[in-house]
Amino acid sequence: MAGNSDPLTPRAKLAVTAGKAVAAASRAAGRGSGSVIGGRVALKLDPDLLARLAQNLDCVLVSATNGKTTTTRLIAEALRAAGPVVSNALGANMPAGITSALAGGSDAKFGVIEVDEKYLAGVARDTDPKCIALLNLSRDQLDRAAETRMLAENWREGLAGSKAVVVANADDPLVVWAASSSPNVIWVAAGQMWKDDAWSCPSCGGVMQRPGDDWFCGECGFRRPTPSWALSGDHVLDPHGSAWPIHLQLPGRANKANAASSAAVAAVFGVPPQVALERMYQVQAVAGRYDVVQFEGRDLRLLLAKNPAGWLETFSLIDPPPTPVILSVNARGADGTDTSWLWDVDYTRLTGHPICVIGDRKLDLAVRLEVANQQFQVCENVDQAVQMCPPGRIEVIANYTAFQDLRRRVGN
DSSP, X not given: XXXXXXXXXXXXXXXXXXXXXXXXXXXHTTSSOOXXXXXXXXXXXXXXXXXXXXXXXXEEEXXXXXXXXXXXXXXXXXXXXXXXXXXXXXXXXXXXXXXXXXXXXXXXXXXXXXXXXXXXXXXHHHHOOSEEEEOOOOOOOTTTSOOHHHHHHXXXXXXXXXXXXXXXXXXXXXXXXXXXXXXXXXXXXXXXXXXXXXXBOTTTOOBEEOOTTOOEETTTOOBOOOOSEEEETTEEEOTTXXXXXXXXXXXXXXXXXXXXXXXXXXXXXXXXXXXXXXXXXXXXXXXXXXXXXXXXXXXXXXXXXXXXXXHHHHHTTSOOTTSOEEEEOOOSTTTOSOOGGGGGSOGGGGTTSOEEEESTTHHHHHHHHHHTTOOEEEOSSXXXXXXXXXXXXXEEEEOHHHHHHHHXXXXX
């Protein structure tokens, strides 16, 4: 860590100023937050800008296929107990978006940074993080993301010999294999509901044995490490065996797991579990996720689910039947254009719920629901879908760009 002297060269300052100007122009034109385009311009002017902005910060990087944005937000809240935080809280998680976020935090002590899985090794090189949190790896964006085993390989190579403390999920074999190249790992028993990407051993390809909550490879001996932190019901168990209650406004088991990992990260920075977990209660919604909005006389709860693992977790937290469910799926660039993942989701879990289907790929989803013997109606848009539902609560589950479309339409 450099001292608090100004790390920015004249060129870097120019890059920051230009990036902010471009971002402001983009916002004024109604094209979103402008953070990505602003960051791109800034990095063009100074390719080393991310490293310069990070050198006065104690950084933590958060990467995973599911839960990155929420966990980043929980860690940021926890670390605010120890000093000012700068974070890419809205999920712009590639180098341009990260650079843009850090450029806005001149007085910060901590950088809490969500990182896209494919960029983790590069961002870790640039930011020299104190801590890296690895939550899970599952199939996602099949048309462009590497197969999960290759992503784990990239992490493993990129993190080998890293000085960072790695906080990793002991229940995900792919994450364990990726983190095992690091000299300093803190293992968290955060659970793993979706197991379909880890039936073969990432180390040797042998068949993974899964007795109870344990796992090991019967061929090479690669096995689940002993965790020092654990999620246990509504509590986090710390390395001393103390149980700390989790109080969240966010629903579901997955968010308790995110809180457990976040508490372990906060401890690396000297924030005790009780303080960290109390501060996490402040988080009500994350970039619109879990928000309940009034629309057409109904209460819509907005839930984001981008891949099979995410849909499985989301099904576990919706209200029981006969609560209506609206499903919306797009396949635009940011979603990944391959929708074959729909066949990996167990839609029989929605039995008993009236279902309305919308989005660009509503017919793909309709075929999948037909095969799963679900009762559903295909609708033109969210307005029509909502009108088909009785007054009261509606659970709305959408993938990435479909979720953004919904937020714009229902005023969230």
